[in-house]
Amino acid sequence: MKYGIKSTGAYLPYRYLPKADISKAWGGKGGKGEKSVADVDEDSITMAVEAALGCFRTTKRSDVDALYFATTTAPYAEKQNAALISVACDLLDDKVFTADVTSSTRAGTNALRLALDSVKAGSAEKALVTAAETRNGFPKSAQEAGFGDAAAAVVVAAGEAEDLLASVDFQASVNEEINDYWRNADEKFVRHAEKRFCDEEGYLLQVGLILKKVLQSGYCAEDFAKVVLVNQGNPKLLKKLLVKNGIAEEKLVSTFTDTVGDSGAAQALLGLVNALENAEEGEKILLVDYGNGASAFVLTVQPGIKDRPVAQIAHYLATRAPLDSYARFLSWRGIATAEPGTPYKVQPSWAQTWREQRINLRLHGSVCKKCGSALFPINRVCDCCGSKDEYEEFSAQEEIGKLYTFSIDEFAGQSDDPVIIQAVAEVSNGAHIYTLMTDFVREEVKVDMDVEFTFRRFNELGNFPNYFWKIRPVRREVR
Amino acid sequence: MAEYFKNKNIKDELAIIGMGCTKFGERWDVGLSDLIIDAAFEAFEDAGIKPSDVEVCYFANTNAPNNCSGTPVTDALKIHGIPVTRNENWCTSGHIALINACLAVSSGMCDIAMAIGAEKLKDKGYAGMGVGRGLDPVREARRDAPGSFALIAEAYGKKYGYSYDEIKTALAKIDIKNHYNGSLSPKAHFHNKLTMEQVMAAPMIASPLGLYDCCGTSDGAACAIITRADLAEKFRKDPIYIKGFGCATDMITPHYRPRDFDWTSFEALRNCAKMAYEMAGITDPREQIDLAEVHDCFSVTEMTIYEDFGFSKRGEAIKDINDGFFERTGGLPVNVDGGLKCFGHPVGASGIRMTYEIYKQLQHKVDNPERQLEDVHIGLSQTFGGPPQIAACMILGNEKG
Numbered sequence: 001m002k003y004g005i006k007s008t009g010a011y012l013p014y015r016y017l018p019k020a021d022i023s024k025a026w027g028g029k030g031g032k033g034e035k036s037v038a039d040v041d042e043d044s045i046t047m048a049v050e051a052a053l054g055c056f057r058t059t060k061r062s063d064v065d066a067l068y069f070a071t072t073t074a075p076y077a078e079k080q081n082a083a084l085i086s087v088a089c090d091l092l093d094d095k096v097f098t099a100d101v102t103s104s105t106r107a108g109t110n111a112l113r114l115a116l117d118s119v120k121a122g123s124a125e126k127a128l129v130t131a132a133e134t135r136n137g138f139p140k141s142a143q144e145a146g147f148g149d150a151a152a153a154v155v156v157a158a159g160e161a162e163d164l165l166a167s168v169d170f171q172a173s174v175n176e177e178i179n180d181y182w183r184n185a186d187e188k189f190v191r192h193a194e195k196r197f198c199d200e201e202g203y204l205l206q207v208g209l210i211l212k213k214v215l216q217s218g219y220c221a222e223d224f225a226k227v228v229l230v231n232q233g234n235p236k237l238l239k240k241l242l243v244k245n246g247i248a249e250e251k252l253v254s255t256f257t258d259t260v261g262d263s264g265a266a267q268a269l270l271g272l273v274n275a276l277e278n279a280e281e282g283e284k285i286l287l288v289d290y291g292n293g294a295s296a297f298v299l300t301v302q303p304g305i306k307d308r309p310v311a312q313i314a315h316y317l318a319t320r321a322p323l324d325s326y327a328r329f330l331s332w333r334g335i336a337t338a339e340p341g342t343p344y345k346v347q348p349s350w351a352q353t354w355r356e357q358r359i360n361l362r363l364h365g366s367v368c369k370k371c372g373s374a375l376f377p378i379n380r381v382c383d384c385c386g387s388k389d390e391y392e393e394f395s396a397q398e399e400i401g402k403l404y405t406f407s408i409d410e411f412a413g414q415s416d417d418p419v420i421i422q423a424v425a426e427v428s429n430g431a432h433i434y435t436l437m438t439d440f441v442r443e444e445v446k447v448d449m450d451v452e453f454t455f456r457r458f459n460e461l462g463n464f465p466n467y468f469w470k471i472r473p474v475r476r477e478v479r
Numbered sequence: 480m481a482e483y484f485k486n487k488n489i490k491d492e493l494a495i496i497g498m499g500c501t502k503f504g505e506r507w508d509v510g511l512s513d514l515i516i517d518a519a520f521e522a523f524e525d526a527g528i529k530p531s532d533v534e535v536c537y538f539a540n541t542n543a544p545n546n547c548s549g550t551p552v553t554d555a556l557k558i559h560g561i562p563v564t565r566n567e568n569w570c571t572s573g574h575i576a577l578i579n580a581c582l583a584v585s586s587g588m589c590d591i592a593m594a595i596g597a598e599k600l601k602d603k604g605y606a607g608m609g610v611g612r613g614l615d616p617v618r619e620a621r622r623d624a625p626g627s628f629a630l631i632a633e634a635y636g637k638k639y640g641y642s643y644d645e646i647k648t649a650l651a652k653i654d655i656k657n658h659y660n661g662s663l664s665p666k667a668h669f670h671n672k673l674t675m676e677q678v679m680a681a682p683m684i685a686s687p688l689g690l691y692d693c694c695g696t697s698d699g700a701a702c703a704i705i706t707r708a709d710l711a712e713k714f715r716k717d718p719i720y721i722k723g724f725g726c727a728t729d730m731i732t733p734h735y736r737p738r739d740f741d742w743t744s745f746e747a748l749r750n751c752a753k754m755a756y757e758m759a760g761i762t763d764p765r766e767q768i769d770l771a772e773v774h775d776c777f778s779v780t781e782m783t784i785y786e787d788f789g790f791s792k793r794g795e796a797i798k799d800i801n802d803g804f805f806e807r808t809g810g811l812p813v814n815v816d817g818g819l820k821c822f823g824h825p826v827g828a829s830g831i832r833m834t835y836e837i838y839k840q841l842q843h844k845v846d847n848p849e850r851q852l853e854d855v856h857i858g859l860s861q862t863f864g865g866p867p868q869i870a871a872c873m874i875l876g877n878e879k880g
Binding site for chain 2: 341342343344345346347348349352353356360373374375376377383384404405406407408409410411412413417420422424426430431432433434435436447448458459461462466467468
């Protein structure tokens with residue numbers, strides 16, 4: 001019996017901002033690469049759900065009995081975020097243990113370690129770890145340009161070699177109390193100490209310490225075919241670290257700091273998913289994460305790797321579009337908020353939101369047991385044969401539907417997201433789902449095009465984010 | 480049709496003896512009560528009655544503060560002590576008030592019933608009607624009425640093989656027609672005539688609907704006094720007889736209906752028409768109806784109604800539009816006062832305003848002789864409301880039989 005990674009998933013938002021656009025907005029020049037930007041209808045919860053969906057290609061949702069959500073940018077400061085993610089992932093409430101792991105950019109691998117420990121201890125069989133991040137740097141700062149939004153997820157399980165993508169053979173951590181990077185409660189932007197102090201006494205020292213621990217535990221640098229090393233997108237600093245610790249540069253697996261940005265708590269897992277999406281059986285992978293200390297994991301790629309599904313990260317990278325405006329980015333992040341739109345017609349209801357979560361969060365409709373007609377949302381009385389309370393629920397989450405009809409609305413949107421597509425999607429059982437479309441190229445929106453469902457923020461009624469599913473042109477790699 | 484109407488011949492049993500309608504528009508200077516007073520007193524004077532002659536009143540309104548019941552009417556007109564109730568049925572509220580007044584008289588409950596619709600949309604503090612479709616607090620999104628009705632266009636084009644440009648151009652002709660008609664109506668909100676170039680160059684609201692495909696949000700009120708046909712001639716020589724009425728309601732979200740609903744035709748419209756036509760004995764609406772006021776909240780809605788109300792064959796509304804069939808000089812003039820598009824759309828008042836136009840046309844007493852239609856005997860007014868799902872209509876005639 002081995003312990004390790006059974007499934008992987010990742011998510012990169014549709015939008016990215018060229019770093020040159022940011023420097024240009026401030027009257028500077030230069031800025032290489034891009035930062036990934038969560039859409040105005042996305043946050044760390046929605047992206048964590050997207051990444052988790054990748055894992056469900058090879059792990060049954062009903063088998064998951066633990067869920068750890070890792071982030072430093074949770075939409076809720078109080079109220080468990082993982083509970084909502086679990087429901088949106090359509091996991092079983094009476095089975096799953098859920099927890100948020102926060103406050104550190106090491107939260108992703110902290111959650112990984114908790115998941116491994118719970119599986120080893122036998123308290124969980126399939127533990128889902130999903131990490132997502134939407135960090136803000138001060139406008140005009142290097143961090144603003146350097147941070148990027150992304151999500152990654154893994155399922156940790158016990159199993160035979162054929163059941164696992166990789167076993168985790170070793171893990172170690174060191175702790176360090178230091179104010180190199182921090183954000184006070186109620187603040188929006190990450191602060192930092194003098195950079196040389198951050199580099200020397202923080203990152204280089206702590207990563208050096210954890211690597212030393214690895215090498216003192218019977219491994220040598222040559223053992224590793226792939227090394228995942230979190231970094232802040234500073235090539236000089238990274239080079240210094242590699243040289244100092246005798247790690248060959250070509251072994252480094254990208255964590256996408258140049259194209260996505262430093263994705264904080266999601267970065268290490270994003271790198272790990274990238275490594276596993278490109279690994280060969282038998283390879284050893286070293287994973288190193290940093291943030292108030294450091295953690296290291298040694299993995300061995302298992303025979304189960306031959307059954308892995310199609311790589312997601314490369315596909316998500318290849319299907320992005322630039323955000324045309326730094327100003328819209330600032331408004332989306334609440335930094336320079338554009339004029340609010342007109343008010344909503346309906347009143348919020350906490351009770352209704354709670355009562356209808358099977359519809360809104362799980363995306364369940366009903367299929368009539370008598371006549372087979374499918375309806376969305378869940379309907380107690382069948383619209384076709386009139387039967388009452390004779391239905392089974394179905395989930396439309398994994399459907400590839402057809403766009404039945406749509407309109408492109410240039411009036412209803414709020415001022416920083418002016419174009420809304422109202423849309424009706426038809427799914428395979430014939431149900432029609434009325435929602436909005438997101439992440440579209442307006443010229444390419446056509447009746448009958450393929451669409452998939454994506455979990456998004458809908459509104460803030462009731463003074464909390466309300467989530468439901470939108471449709472978008474097919475982008476998720478489901479094979 | 481309900482058994483009640485099958486067994487009871489409503490046709491020609493009831494008549495409208497007085498009507499009133501305010502100037503529609505951005506009436507910043509008047510309140511809801513002023514609008515109610517102006518519409519009601521015009522109707523009282525037209526009918527030759529006093530406010531105290533009214534025995535029951537039905538108030539149509541969608542945007543007054545909640546829980547006001549019929550009190551905006553009793554407060555304004557001082558007709559307290561009688562049943563005065565309010566209905567909210569989106570854009571059909573005015574027709575529902577008319578139908579309720581008809582049923583009250585027809586049942587023998589009273590002899591003189593009043594229907595009044597009034598709306599003060601411009602007191603809301605913002606343009607438009609607010610966002611969201613009132614579906615659910617979670618699934619509510621920044622979407623609005625133009626985008627909801629615009630869903631018809633893509634589906635219609637797909638079903639009947641029309642290109643986007645063909646649909647857009649046909650809809651523009653509806654806009655041009657209604658604005659020309661409205662330019663002749665003193666009480667209309669807008670008086671600007673449109674050219675094809677203006678319509679095509681106007682800002683897009685929700686594809687394919689541009690600015691001029693969408694009606695304005697207006698303030699206004701309209702009122703009707705209804706009595707038994709046998710009493711009507713005591714009040715005036717030219718009462719207008721009620722030939723029939725109809726109403727049908729779909730689900731809150733027809734969007735979710737999986738079968739027999741393809742966004743080009745609406746069950747509520749079809750069944751509303753069927754009920755009224757059966758009551759009025761109309762078998763060939765295209766020939767038998769002389770003029771119609773239909774729900775052109777958006778141009779595409781008017782086009783859909785042409786087919787669901789049997790004015791055009793399925794898939795041929797665009798042909799009739801291009802032939803000018805619905806122009807004031809055409810075979811069936813539609814929205815000769817400018818429609819919601821140009822006359823304005825104070826939601827609760829609209830059904831009664833449309834009926835006011837039919838009433839005046841059938842009496843040959845429209846406010847501007849230039850726009851009086853000749854030789855008209857049967858007219859239809861019709862509204863369609865919600866996201867959308869409720870339809871209502873009324874058919875009137877200026878002679879019995």
